[in-house]
Amino acid sequence: MVSLSDNIEVFESGYEFLLAYAAQGRDSDGGGPSEVRAALTGMRKAVADIVASLEKNKDDFAWVVADDAAKANAAISLVLREATISSEMVDNLNASIHVRALLTDLFLVSEASRS
Secondary structure, eight states: OOOHHHHHHHHHHHHHHHHHHHTTTOSOOOSSSOHHHHHHHHHHHHHHHHHHHHHHTTOTTHHHHHHHHHHHHHHHHHHHHSSSOOHHHHHHHHHOHHHHHHHHHHHHHHHHHHO
């Protein structure tokens, strides 16, 4: 089983990859299996595992993370449904308040778990 901190790292690393992808100015990921799709899929799986872990541990902050995760995952799913994924689309995803809120939640959870 992947730990909470490992899942948080997967999401954070995926976000960093998306920042780099957005800066590349690509019109398309080619429409098939790609690094950007793998990163987005990994992020979506990590978030589901994070929410399950927090809920299982009866963490008081779990409902906040779950709410933000649902919104961020909806945005990620929208991008994954597209035939091709452009840098501009990823840039807009990165700027999404929902993705940023979840990222901030995960920074807080990560710091809290260290203390």
